[in-house]
Amino acid sequence: MTDDKGAALVVDGLCKRYGGEMVLDRIGFSIAEGEVLALLGHSGSGKTTTLRLIAGLEVPDAGEISLFGRRVERLPARERNLGVIFQNYALFPRMTVAENIAFGLRIRGISRADRDRVVADLLGMIGLVEQREKYPSQLSGGQQQRVAIARALAYRPAMLLFDEPFSALDPRTRAGLRREIRSLLRKLRVPALFITHDQEEAMELGDQLAILNRGHLEQIGTPEEVYSQPCTEFVARFLGAANIVDVVISGERIILPGERWLPLPAGMPLAAIAGSPRLVFRPEEVELGGTPRLSLGVGRVVEISFSGPVEWLTIALDGLSEGQILIKACRTRWESGSCRPSQGDLLPIGLKSFRVLGE
Amino acid sequence: MRRRRSDSQRRTDPGLTRVTGVSFILLAMLPLVILPLSSIFIFGLSKGAGHFWQALMAPAALFSLRLSLMTSAVATACNLVFGLIAAYIISRYQFRGSNALMVVISLPTAIPTAVAGFALLLLWGRSGLLGQFLEETEYQIMFTTAAIILANIFVTFPLAFGVIKPALDNLDRGCEDAAETIGASRWQTFRHVVLPSLREAILTGALLTFARSIGEFGSTILVSGNLAMRTQTAPLYIFTKFNEGDIEGANAIAAVLAILSFVIFTLILIIRSRLEK
Numbered sequence: 279m280t281d282d283k284g285a286a287l288v289v290d291g292l293c294k295r296y297g298g299e300m301v302l303d304r305i306g307f308s309i310a311e312g313e314v315l316a317l318l319g320h321s322g323s324g325k326t327t328t329l330r331l332i333a334g335l336e337v338p339d340a341g342e343i344s345l346f347g348r349r350v351e352r353l354p355a356r357e358r359n360l361g362v363i364f365q366n367y368a369l370f371p372r373m374t375v376a377e378n379i380a381f382g383l384r385i386r387g388i389s390r391a392d393r394d395r396v397v398a399d400l401l402g403m404i405g406l407v408e409q410r411e412k413y414p415s416q417l418s419g420g421q422q423q424r425v426a427i428a429r430a431l432a433y434r435p436a437m438l439l440f441d442e443p444f445s446a447l448d449p450r451t452r453a454g455l456r457r458e459i460r461s462l463l464r465k466l467r468v469p470a471l472f473i474t475h476d477q478e479e480a481m482e483l484g485d486q487l488a489i490l491n492r493g494h495l496e497q498i499g500t501p502e503e504v505y506s507q508p509c510t511e512f513v514a515r516f517l518g519a520a521n522i523v524d525v526v527i528s529g530e531r532i533i534l535p536g537e538r539w540l541p542l543p544a545g546m547p548l549a550a551i552a553g554s555p556r557l558v559f560r561p562e563e564v565e566l567g568g569t570p571r572l573s574l575g576v577g578r579v580v581e582i583s584f585s586g587p588v589e590w591l592t593i594a595l596d597g598l599s600e601g602q603i604l605i606k607a608c609r610t611r612w613e614s615g616s617c618r619p620s621q622g623d624l625l626p627i628g629l630k631s632f633r634v635l636g637e
Numbered sequence: 638m639r640r641r642r643s644d645s646q647r648r649t650d651p652g653l654t655r656v657t658g659v660s661f662i663l664l665a666m667l668p669l670v671i672l673p674l675s676s677i678f679i680f681g682l683s684k685g686a687g688h689f690w691q692a693l694m695a696p697a698a699l700f701s702l703r704l705s706l707m708t709s710a711v712a713t714a715c716n717l718v719f720g721l722i723a724a725y726i727i728s729r730y731q732f733r734g735s736n737a738l739m740v741v742i743s744l745p746t747a748i749p750t751a752v753a754g755f756a757l758l759l760l761w762g763r764s765g766l767l768g769q770f771l772e773e774t775e776y777q778i779m780f781t782t783a784a785i786i787l788a789n790i791f792v793t794f795p796l797a798f799g800v801i802k803p804a805l806d807n808l809d810r811g812c813e814d815a816a817e818t819i820g821a822s823r824w825q826t827f828r829h830v831v832l833p834s835l836r837e838a839i840l841t842g843a844l845l846t847f848a849r850s851i852g853e854f855g856s857t858i859l860v861s862g863n864l865a866m867r868t869q870t871a872p873l874y875i876f877t878k879f880n881e882g883d884i885e886g887a888n889a890i891a892a893v894l895a896i897l898s899f900v901i902f903t904l905i906l907i908i909r910s911r912l913e914k
Contacts, residue, residue, distance in 0.1 A: 335814050355817040362818040368811035372833035381829070382819040426815075433820065 285344075286311045286437055286469035287332065292341035294327050301327050303493045304341070309437075309486070312467040316484025316501075318474055318516070324493040325473045329441050332471065334358050346436060361430030361468075365442040367422040369414040375425050376401070376410045382433030400428040403462075420451040427459070431466075438463075438470040444479065456482060477517050481505070489513050506560075511635055514558045521564070521605045523557040525634070532557060532634060535603060536595060538575050540632065559632040561590070564607035567617035570628020577627040579619045580604065589614065593627060674895060681892045684885070692889035697865050701874035702893060708782060708870065709850035712789035713797075716846050717839065720797030725827070728805040739802075745794040750855030753791045757784065757860050780862035785870060788856035793849045797842030804838035805831070837912045841905055848901040852894060 285308040292305040302324045309315045319325045330336040332343055334355030343351045350358055369378050379400055380393045388396075401407045404424040406417075414422055423443055430438060443459075444452040460483055463470055474480050480487055481501040488498040489512070497509045508514035511522060526533045532540045534557065565572075574595060581592040588608045595603045605627075619625050663671075681689045692698065723742060727735050745753065761768040761778040771777060778784055808831065816826040832839075854872040861868040863877060871890050878887035 333814075333818050335817065355814075356820045356822060358818075359820070360818055362815065364811050364815060366809070366811055368809065368815035370812055370816070370830050370833075372836070373829075381816070381821075385819070385821050385825050385829075429815075429819070 284311055285309060286313070286346060287471070288342070288344040289328075289332065290342045290344075292328070292331060292343065293339045294324070294331060294336065295339055301493050302331070302338075305490075305493075305495050306341075307486075307488050307495065307498055309469050309471060311469055313485045314463055314470045314472055314483055315486045315488060316472045316474060316480035317488045317490055318477060318480040318484075319490035320475055320516075322492070323490040325475075325490050326441055328490070329362075329439050329471065329473050333360055333362050333439055359433075359436045361433075361435035361438045363423070363426050363430055363438065363440045363443045365445055367414070367419075367426045367446075369422055369425055369429070371414055374411050374413055375406060375417070378414070378425055379428045379432050381429060386433060396432055400432060404428050418451075419447050420455055423447065423455060424458075427462075435468070438468050440470065440472045440474075442473055442475065445475075459483065481517075489516060491516075507633060508558065509635070511556060511558070514635070519561050519606055519608075521557075521559050521561065523603055523605075525555050525557045527555050527634075534574070534595075536575075538595065540572055540574075540629070542634075553636050556635045557632055558635055559629050561606040561608040563630045563632065564593070564605060565628040565630055566591070566593075566607060566609070566614075566619070567625050568628075570626060570630075572629040572632070574627045574629065576624050577605070579621055579623045579625070582619075582621060587611075591619075595627065677888060677892050677895055680884070681888050688885060689889055689892070692885045693893065695886060695889075697869065698874060698886060698890055700866050701869050701871045701890065704782070704785070704869065705851050705871040708785045708789055709847050709853075711786050712793060712850045713843050713846045715786075715790050716793055716797045717843055720795075720799075720801050720842060721835075721839065723798050724802040724805050725831070728802060742798055743795040745791055746796070748792075750792050750853065751859065754788055754856030754859030757787055757791065757856065761787070761860075779860055780864070780868060782868065784860040785857055785868060788860045789850040789853055792853055792856055793846045796846045796849060797839075800842035800845065801835060801838045804835055808834055837908050841908050844901050844905050844908075848898055851897065 287309040289308065290306045292302055293300070294302040305324075305328060307315065317325045317328060327336065331338050331351075334350070334353060334357075338351055341351070342349060345358060345360075370381065373381065376397050379397045383393045383396060397410075398407075401410055404427065406421060406424060406428075409417060409421060409425075414425065417425065426443075440459075444455060447455065456479060463483070472480070472483050474483075484501060486498060487501045487504045489496040489504065491512050497504055497513045499507075504513060505517050508517065508520070514520040514522065523534060527542065530542050532542055532555070534540070540557070577593040577595050579591055580594050581590075583590045588610050591607045591609075593605050593607055595605065607627075617625070727739060748756075758765065758779060760766050761771070761784065763769070763772055763779075765779075768779065778787070812830050812834075813826050816830045821829065852872055853870075854876070857870055858873060858876070861870065861873065863869055863873045865874075865877070869877065871894055875887045875891050875894075878884075878890075
């Protein structure tokens with residue numbers, strides 16, 4: 279658990295049911311001031327529900343939500359002072375761009391002159407000065423989402439909540455806007471919760487990454503931690519490609535099928551890998567050729583495919599009675615050096631690093 | 638614009654079928670709708686525009702038009718406010734029996750107007766359920782302007798609701814959520830976000846209610862008493878003048894009502910086409 283002192287948002291034991299179905303099951307996390315947490319999950323994992331509970335658009339069945347030390351779960355949305363950026367922009371269709379951005383100030387009774395000043399600043403920031411008097415329907419998706427962000431920033435919310443803000447945009451606009459938001463969030467230091475199903479987006483934008491799976495929080499940590507030390511098979515598979523092999527622990531050894539084995543890392547608590555242990559390693563952790571420190575013996579190259587910056591290899595560890603184990607490896611052209619196998623070649627296979635997961 | 642067609646197309650000429658089809662519609666409408674309507678204007682102008690103008694400017698004629706416009710406007714305002722509130726509540730809150738409530742709201746259009754007028758008489762008349770209590774006071778509802786307004790409200794009750802409710806259902810709820818997170822109260826959200834989006838629906842509902850109100854006859858004749866210069870609406874004026882044998886007098890007001898309806902429905906069509914854009 280993160281230290282709750284100085285936290286912008288603390289969520290604890292949050293539960294929500296729809297009908298009889300448990301959509302969120304005791305979710306807990308916190309976001310420090312100035313920090314961005316990316317909440318990552320498939321559709322139906324409960325991530326949008328989490329956002330709506332924090333925003334005050336839904337009421338939790340159980341659990342606590344605190345914003346800057348103040349309990350808010352029963353507070354109406356309008357009193358939480360949050361800026362929400364919605365998936366479909368949710369701009370007011372009968373208001374111009376300027377009126378949309380000024381709305382939060384208008385209902386707070388800010389004078390017209392002050393409103394105009396803030397709107398002009400924000401329009402400059404999002405690069406839509408010329409679109410000032412246009413209506414949302416006259417803007418592109420990317421422009422609409424920029425207006426939505428400006429509208430949320432105008433009244434200086436205590437925190438920003440992004441609900442899959444890029445999912446309705448084409449890939450190019452998405453990448454551009456993602457960079458803009460990243461630098462904006464770094465500059466403003468506003469704490470933010472960022473909901474997405476795109477792992478790349480989550481890793482790029484989040485200082486912290488939280489993985490949600492069917493209403494359960496699987497893991498939370500920095501993108502680096504979550505990627506390199508996944509706690510569960512789901513997290514390992516969700517964040518990029520992962521090789522997962524069933525193993526047996528015997529003494530100091532991790533026994534793979536086919537009489538291959540790896541040494542059990544020192545200090546690994548056996549309790550953590552009770553049940554049915556699995557060996558987990560990423561494609562880039564596979565070593566090809568040479569004399570690897572953590573050897574898996576000899577493997578046969580089944581397939582090679584080239585995808586621009588990296589080359590992907592499918593390698594069979596065969597010679598087993600129960601069939602073969604296929605593993606994925608990847609490396610850059612630079613890494614491949616002198617070892618350039620072709621399909622069907624046999625070569626020594628090893629691992630640079632790995633993890634063992636329990637139940 | 639004529640395009641050259643190949644032989645195979647000419648054999649089953651869609652143009653010919655189209656012309657026949659349209660001709661059929663017009664031919665059927667001619668005796669049923671077009672001729673009756675035209676005769677109002679043909680008759681009106683047969684003795685010259687001066688006669689027509691004179692008949693229109695008769696004090697009782699002008700009074701009946703003013704009374705119809707006023708009572709219809711009040712009824713429209715009432716049903717618009719009710720329709721808007723009812724549509725918002727039924728569309729935005731979930732509760733048991735909301736479907737049944739919608740049926741009840743829609744019921745008045747299904748009731749014959751004479752029955753509606755009779756029902757109002759039974760309620761507010763001298764020995765009516767509520768009317769008997771009014772009897773002891775100086776107030777009187779039946780055979781006054783208030784009765785005409787009540788009758789108009791009754792027969793046009795669900796029209797505005799019927800237009801506004803589907804428009805509200807189709808509104809993106811995300812905008813209301815957004816307004817709430819920005820800090821708007823329910824009322825501010827309704828006033829600044831919901832209401833502007835319902836502009837066309839509200840206008841259409843108002844025009845429909847007004848158009849239906851201004852022509853109301855069946856209930857009005859029962860509850861108004863049809864007193865000239867007091868409770869005689871335009872349709873009642875037409876009926877009375879016709880009975881008195883004053884065809885010109887009846888015709889002048891009929892022409893005005895016909896033109897008014899035409900204008901209102903043209904406006905509705907314009908709003909509809911703007912909505913579909």
